[in-house]
Amino acid sequence: MMVNVRSATVLIVGFLMLVLGLSLWVLGDQTDSVVTLPLASTGVLWAPFLWICGIIVMLSAAFAGVLHAKHYLMWLATLILGYLAIFGILVAITAHLVP
Amino acid sequence: MTSEDSILQSVTKTGTGFYVFVCALVVLTCEFLYAWYLQLTTGLVVTGMRSIYNAPNYMGPYVAGGSPWGIYITNFIFWIGISHAGIAISASVRLMDLKKYKVVARMAEVLTLVALPMAGLSIVFDQGRPDRIINLLTYGRFQSPMLWDLTAITTYFMGTIVYLYLSLRGDINELAHRLPKREWFYKRLAMNYQGTESEKERHNQTLWWLALAIVPIMVTVHSVVSFVFGLMIARGGWYSTIFAIYFVVGAIVSGVAAVYSLAWIFRWLYKWQSIITDEVLKGVSWALRNVLIIYIYLWIAEELTTRYMGTSADLRVSDYLWFGPYAPIFWTLAVVGFGIPALILLKPIFRKGFNPKLTFVASIILNVALWVKRFSIVVPSLLNPPLYPTGVYIPTPTEISIMLGTFWMATLLYVLFIKLFPIVDLDVIKG
Numbered sequence: 001m002m003v004n005v006r007s008a009t010v011l012i013v014g015f016l017m018l019v020l021g022l023s024l025w026v027l028g029d030q031t032d033s034v035v036t037l038p039l040a041s042t043g044v045l046w047a048p049f050l051w052i053c054g055i056i057v058m059l060s061a062a063f064a065g066v067l068h069a070k071h072y073l074m075w076l077a078t079l080i081l082g083y084l085a086i087f088g089i090l091v092a093i094t095a096h097l098v099p
Numbered sequence: 100m101t102s103e104d105s106i107l108q109s110v111t112k113t114g115t116g117f118y119v120f121v122c123a124l125v126v127l128t129c130e131f132l133y134a135w136y137l138q139l140t141t142g143l144v145v146t147g148m149r150s151i152y153n154a155p156n157y158m159g160p161y162v163a164g165g166s167p168w169g170i171y172i173t174n175f176i177f178w179i180g181i182s183h184a185g186i187a188i189s190a191s192v193r194l195m196d197l198k199k200y201k202v203v204a205r206m207a208e209v210l211t212l213v214a215l216p217m218a219g220l221s222i223v224f225d226q227g228r229p230d231r232i233i234n235l236l237t238y239g240r241f242q243s244p245m246l247w248d249l250t251a252i253t254t255y256f257m258g259t260i261v262y263l264y265l266s267l268r269g270d271i272n273e274l275a276h277r278l279p280k281r282e283w284f285y286k287r288l289a290m291n292y293q294g295t296e297s298e299k300e301r302h303n304q305t306l307w308w309l310a311l312a313i314v315p316i317m318v319t320v321h322s323v324v325s326f327v328f329g330l331m332i333a334r335g336g337w338y339s340t341i342f343a344i345y346f347v348v349g350a351i352v353s354g355v356a357a358v359y360s361l362a363w364i365f366r367w368l369y370k371w372q373s374i375i376t377d378e379v380l381k382g383v384s385w386a387l388r389n390v391l392i393i394y395i396y397l398w399i400a401e402e403l404t405t406r407y408m409g410t411s412a413d414l415r416v417s418d419y420l421w422f423g424p425y426a427p428i429f430w431t432l433a434v435v436g437f438g439i440p441a442l443i444l445l446k447p448i449f450r451k452g453f454n455p456k457l458t459f460v461a462s463i464i465l466n467v468a469l470w471v472k473r474f475s476i477v478v479p480s481l482l483n484p485p486l487y488p489t490g491v492y493i494p495t496p497t498e499i500s501i502m503l504g505t506f507w508m509a510t511l512l513y514v515l516f517i518k519l520f521p522i523v524d525l526d527v528i529k530g
Contacts, residue, residue: 007305026241048236052253059257062265062309066301071290075264079257087233090223095230097139 007065011058018054021047056080102528107277108369109517117518124511131504134497135224143227146171146498151484166481166492170502171225176346176473177353178218178505179252179324181466184354185211186259187317189266190310200382201527202375206365207358208263209522213512215256217505224501244326251320258313265306268292269299270525321350328476335412336480341401348394353469355387356462363459365522374523377455381447384458388444391465395437416483423489425479428471436468 024047056079063072138145149165188207192200223229239246272292275285292298322343328334329342339345362383366375405417420429440461447453482490494502516522 022241025239048239051250052236055250055254056257059254059261062261062305065305066265066268066298067290074290079260083253083257086219087236091230091233094139094228094232097136098228098230099140099142 004065007061010064011061014054014056014058014061016054017050017057021049021051021054025051052083053080056083102374103525105369105371105374106521106523106525106528107274109522110274110519111278113518117514121511121514124507124514127507128504128511131500131507134500134504137497138224138501139229145495147492147494148498149490149492151481151487151490164484164487164490166478166490168225168477168481169492170474170494170498171221172477173470173474174502174505175218175221175225176324176477177470178214178221178509179321180346180350180353180469180473181357182211182214182218182255182259182354183317183321183347183350184358185209185214186255186262186310186313187351187354188358189262190313190317193307193310194314198527199379202379202523203358203362203383205263205266205524206361206522207354208259208266209513209516210354210357210361211255211259212263213509213516215252215259217509219252219256220505220508221502244323244330247323248327251316251323255313255316255320258309258316262306262309262313265302265309266524267520268302269294270521273525274520318347321347328480333485334480335410335414335483335485336405336416336476338413339401341397341404345394345397345401348390348397349469349472351390352387352394353466355383355390356465356469359383359387359462360459360466363455363462366455371523374528377453380455380458381453384444384447384453384462387458387462387465388441391437391441391444395441398437412483412485416479419479419483419489420475425475429475432468432471432475436464436471440465440468 057076060072060076060079063075067075146169147165148167148169150167151164185207188200189204191197192204223232226232235245235249239249268289269292271285272289272294275282275289278285325342325346328337329339332338359380362375362380365371366380402417405413409417419425443454443457443461478492482492484490
């Protein structure tokens, strides 16, 4: 029972992150309202970040049901940081080579 | 040798052949890296890709141009298609409780895991400035099918990792006990897995739900790939309502064919005739035959609609394929690429007897044919832009090296995986 509650909670949190990221993105795309949001003023690209993390968190709900909390968080961090690292490494290497 | 030992021989025994094969792949991968280095430092001018028109100056006369997309984008569609096999087959086996086919499920899952990064890389190769790839996220527009693609592929890739780990966790724990030298590695990776009945049950339940979620994701992935083409009204041959299903079915054909090829190779290599039986191979070939028939039907429907009532732009591309410079490719594709494999796969209906080796040949031909089919979808439409004369596209050796690099890397990753983990679920063997 607890396992199901944990998985369901992670699923809902992931879904909310995804919707929030998408909403910020669409708002930013169509109006200036996103600029007034406190999140936007931090200078971090919150909309795509939240959207990507939302997808990963939703899928990680499967892990939440079978792994201990410590291991679950390790996996979650690996998935998110690993995904962002792909972009980071590609940009870092190619930026040095492209004239 | 027990069945379990037989399965684990890919992990436990390493012959000279393995090292030679891996060295060859490493050398080929280095050659690819050099070709990519050349492209990055020189620019896309080292490829055969060109703008759709190459006028000498802005106001000057139009001269024949080229194709801005070539074998990289072809490769992208191909790898996405291959990736379909994995989780799709595995999820179908789990959802429909097809126990007999569980022996090929992991081969298929790993195929997805290695194919998706290759698809993503193919897009990176196609970019003149890959250092700006992050712009896809920061300046992406939700109206663009490109961004739908990124979303779908990300979701599919992450889903694949989660699914594969969960299905593999029990075997990792088993390996920690069986291979004391590598215990530290497997034990950490198993993350406290005890292998109790309740734990197994919980994993199976989770995998069932994940499989249920993954099937629509899989359909979405290839549908949005087709939207990159199908939602473009300005290119002859692409603007079609049938494209999404056409791409999805094509992907299933190439995926199932790839899984058949792999199953046959493993069976031959490790002498797994009693594990991957004729019956299993026959079942996979049966699935391949059925999806191939649907694909050929959709292809004929697409050609018939275009030839009968197509717009002038569509007809121009179609003429180029049927009677123009691409006719040898088109008709070879139709007769050799699809006709012969279809005959091989249909043979067991009319004559008794299933020939696994001949079906293996058919599966290889089909995968080559599906690569060429994607090429014939991408390039001719770009070579025949409305308002401009027909262009020319010839891939350069550098471009071909980079394209082939994805195959070397995928094979290398696959081989390294089977050195670390069993390619057949040990639970299946235990029954």
